Amino acid sequence: MRVAENLNLALHGVLADDPGVHVLGEDITDPYGGAFKATRGLSDRFPDRVHAMPLSENTIVGVAGGLALAGDKAIVEIMFSDFVGLAFDAVLNLLSKSVTMYGRRVPMPVVVRCPTGGGRGYGPTHSQSLQKHFLGIPGLSVHEMSPFHEIRDQFDTMLASGEPCLYFEDKVLYTRPMYTGGVVDDLLRYELVDGVAQVYAEDPQAATCVVIAPGGVAHRAMAAIRSVLVEDEISCVLLVPDRLYPFDVGPLLPLLARAGAVVVAEESTAGGTWGADVAAAVHEQLWGRLRRPVVLAHSAGSVIPTAVHLERTVLLQEENIRDAIRKAVA
Amino acid sequence: MRVAENLNLALHGVLADDPGVHVLGEDITDPYGGAFKATRGLSDRFPDRVHAMPLSENTIVGVAGGLALAGDKAIVEIMFSDFVGLAFDAVLNLLSKSVTMYGRRVPMPVVVRCPTGGGRGYGPTHSQSLQKHFLGIPGLSVHEMSPFHEIRDQFDTMLASGEPCLYFEDKVLYTRPMYTGGVVDDLLRYELVDGVAQVYAEDPQAATCVVIAPGGVAHRAMAAIRSVLVEDEISCVLLVPDRLYPFDVGPLLPLLARAGAVVVAEESTAGGTWGADVAAAVHEQLWGRLRRPVVLAHSAGSVIPTAVHLERTVLLQEENIRDAIRKAVA
Amino acid sequence: MTAVAVEPRLTELADADLESLLLIRHFEQRLLELFSAGLLHGTTHTCLGQEYVAVAISGLLTDADHVFSNHRGHGHYLARFADPEGLLAEIMGREGGVCHGVGGSQHLYREGYLSTGVQGESLPLAAGVAMKLKRTGHGGLSCVYIGDGTWGEGAVYEALNLIALHALPVLVVVEHNGIAQSTPTARQMAGTIAGRAAAFGVAHRRIDSVDVAAIRTELAPLVEQVRTGHRPLVVEFATHRIGPHSKGDDTRTDEEIARVRAADWLPRYRRDHPEQTARLEPAVWARMDAVAGEVSARPQSTWERSA
Amino acid sequence: MTAVAVEPRLTELADADLESLLLIRHFEQRLLELFSAGLLHGTTHTCLGQEYVAVAISGLLTDADHVFSNHRGHGHYLARFADPEGLLAEIMGREGGVCHGVGGSQHLYREGYLSTGVQGESLPLAAGVAMKLKRTGHGGLSCVYIGDGTWGEGAVYEALNLIALHALPVLVVVEHNGIAQSTPTARQMAGTIAGRAAAFGVAHRRIDSVDVAAIRTELAPLVEQVRTGHRPLVVEFATHRIGPHSKGDDTRTDEEIARVRAADWLPRYRRDHPEQTARLEPAVWARMDAVAGEVSARPQSTWERSA
């Protein structure tokens, strides 16, 4: 099953199982079914809980908060995650604050879906990876779609958390298959441990390098660990979490310590990255037990150009991860 | 001279010396002169370039961009930095992108002033330190006011950069004095080296711990280095940069390496902090030369309560920096 | 917003309504005194002169309704809950505060009531709640108080468009006091509030009166339309902010301040109904004395941090 | 937006104007072909059916004016600069592109011209430029093209308020094609665009005609008012999007598509002025053939990354 289909099924399932859930967004109703078709069939099936919204990102998020405040739950689609900046205030000062600033927790079960990332030639305002700008907001968690994580489970977890959640969906994943049964391909296996997918060719406990990457980067990271295994005989384990923030490195420490080399790969542009935050936690916990500092792999500190040949020079590529692994184990 | 006066003089000076500069914001005109009086006297003196704006943060920033696009320069006051989230899109996708996404640099000399921080009992939506959310945006730099840095020089640098700049002004600084002549008080001296203020009691080259903190935290950091000197005989040097992003640790490395212990202190809530970004750069550069990982001191991962006795339990205090120093040198 | 030339006699109110009006007035005057005495920190925004808006509106609301308030919200809260202890404790950070001292003056939450200090945020939230209320079908509505200056914020228009499109039971109460912080409305707002409502096909009613009973009579059928007809409504009160924006930051001219003071409903009401006022006002004073004394003596609030 | 019942004969245009119209049409049809052939990546939004708006407006602009365009901007660009090479090279990422291939279809910048793909951002920017133009005093204006759907965004209202307050020389051109991506206007917009302009005291003119000459005649004095009287203006074109939103994503019914096609200005113009069209169209085709061939043969663009 493709990831987009898993996503669509998850939305269908959530709406079917919980009569309190609403879906809101621009152009999400049938027959269009959303810019990336994630919401296909929803409005035909649940016409009174699937709401086509005007171009009003800020207000859509606020309305979702209102539904939540009144006891329902809401899933918002921001057409391109680039536009979630228009709702930054609603996320930071309205939804997250509503949970936290009234002296007791006010539940605010809202998921804001953010189709994200580049690689499709959509240009500078339709290709960004803005996850990092939402880290460290009390009352807000940041999640990411991955080909390893059943999306329905993710939605259930997010909605049950009672706080607003951003859910980043790397657009390149939509057409990729979901992995099932612990098998990626003839070489790679995976296992879900505490919500983190561990992907490996050989015994992960014996890996010499750990690569941590969100779902959108998983394929590039898998290509990289495959090629360093073949070309350099470096054995890696890839960790793909389902939540970027809060992110607890605790359970991963034994793996990281044994390997002694860590790479964090993400598509964000340079500076103030998620990787830097993960690295700070890892360095604090594993001081003296790593061969060198956590290697951060990310896109260049640049606008993302439209032309494919230019875009490639900016966005994180498999090679960058490969180089980062080599640097980490050098 | 108080910091607020230095700020006010800087604005007067910039407007007087450059007929292309505009100032825009809510309630900034005389006799009110802005919520924190920073713009006092400006509109009486330059009535046609000081523009009172409606409550429209997003559009105020966009209008500033338009003035810049047309060849002028603009300084915006966001009444409380907490509201800059309303202009997040304008900062990220309009101003910063205009500089970078048209294949050649389109100059966009705009400074967005953001009165920031807590400690005044203004409550959860008027006390935040949001600097960290603006790190790593290509074409955008993030600056901070400090009692060591002549504000006029900072404005000149920012406007000359030709790109949008956020300028965070910790509100607790307004009533504090500017330091001049290298002297803080009977104990502490300072020196400006490459735009970074070095504050110390004893020879900074012999310091056993380096504390890095933005301007708003400087007084808490100075109190901390003073008390660890007196109580624990730990000799620290405090580094106060005028720009948080991009932040080049390069020139500071000798000092950091000699000390072998580094603390980064900021008022931001926990998670995805500026300190984590600085730490990543420091660890990369000084691997094996620090006694322990860079210690990050920041506020709790919590909403900022209104009541002073509660606010204190959340916001970064002098004691937290002191504890961080002790941890760093332990 | 021009001073009322002919002042008809104000309708005599039920004691409870007058008490509510007086409670708000004396609560806030007490607040300003506490601030001057250095007993309060942070900031506060009083609604001196505008109390009748909240009292008139509250009389039209039911328990099924949700109220969304703003920075200038003490009147909205007290008119709804008559809980000066909880509010004062909140503002003073004492035990028993509505939000344990976390929210403070501008950030209050109670079942069916929410305020926040970021202008423009409440309308989208109110629209969302109204979507749910409409589905529930018990005739509840969202009532949102906003100021004239808040019409600068784009969120207001985004939400109004949505409210009209979805025919949501939302009552927008605009307290048009002619000023936003320090800026007169004419320097903030092009066009009119009536025009804005019309732009979205939303009903609008302007209220120039300070007569609580008359206001209620005029609005009752329209509010009923909001509830049962799902016809959203913008009610614009031409009103006057007698006090400063927050504390001591009033840069209006003496003439201007005299002009707004002259529009105060309280001296008029005292004049028109001296006996009732004289009968009730001392009790309200006494209550506020007691409340202030009792709350000031409480220990500091405690709070279990959730996030 | 209902099909024109009586179709008066369209005024014969100067050759240059018709060439401009035809250039836009054939440029974009070529684009769609290139996409289908897999020679283009990313996305694109064609203005098929709406070309006359840009051509009519461009004829009223001067070099002192600034144009702000949006996602559906090829027509705006070509009507202003007649530069199909630069635009095609930009879209194809070839040498000589307006922005070296960095911006692509939606993000163009040239002196006095800027487009971006985030709806609603351009109006505040245009207001800022207009502030400067007004100060300069040479009669320049900011011309902003937006769609009907973009009236969902709060920034539009914030900016309109400011434009009216400061009496800025801004011409807002609304291409009201009755749809936003897949959503009919009636499901996006409560009220009317005329009402929105009125709310802010901004002049409004609705244009139902597709007759470039007649449109210019009607608008010329109003545009002059924008320039010299600093009277901002909203011009609303009732128009029709003949093609898909971007590529192949048209979910309208066949009847609906037939209806919008029937409103196309080009068959009408061909019918009314067969000789002129027959004389000019082949040359435009030939030019587009040449441009497509020449640009496709260019090397990939190079770009020196600034930040």
Ligand SMILES: Cc1ncc(C[n+]2csc(CCOP(=O)(O)OP(=O)(O)O)c2C)c(N)n1
């Ligand atoms: C988004 C935002 N911008 C600015 C402010 C600062 N501020 C608080 S109240 C106020 C004026 C509001 O005016 P109005 O809506 O007329 O209400 P009034 O104070 O007159 O009751 C301003 C500018 C704010 N709280 N939120």
Ligand SMILES: Cc1ncc(C[n+]2csc(CCOP(=O)(O)OP(=O)(O)O)c2C)c(N)n1
């Ligand atoms: C802020 C923002 N939200 C959503 C989009 C996605 N989007 C691009 S065009 C469009 C529809 C715009 O409709 P309209 O303004 O009527 O212009 P038209 O496409 O009809 O020319 C949408 C939703 C966007 N580009 N920017």
Ligand SMILES: [Mg+2]
């Ligand atoms: Mg007001």
Ligand SMILES: [Mg+2]
């Ligand atoms: Mg449209």
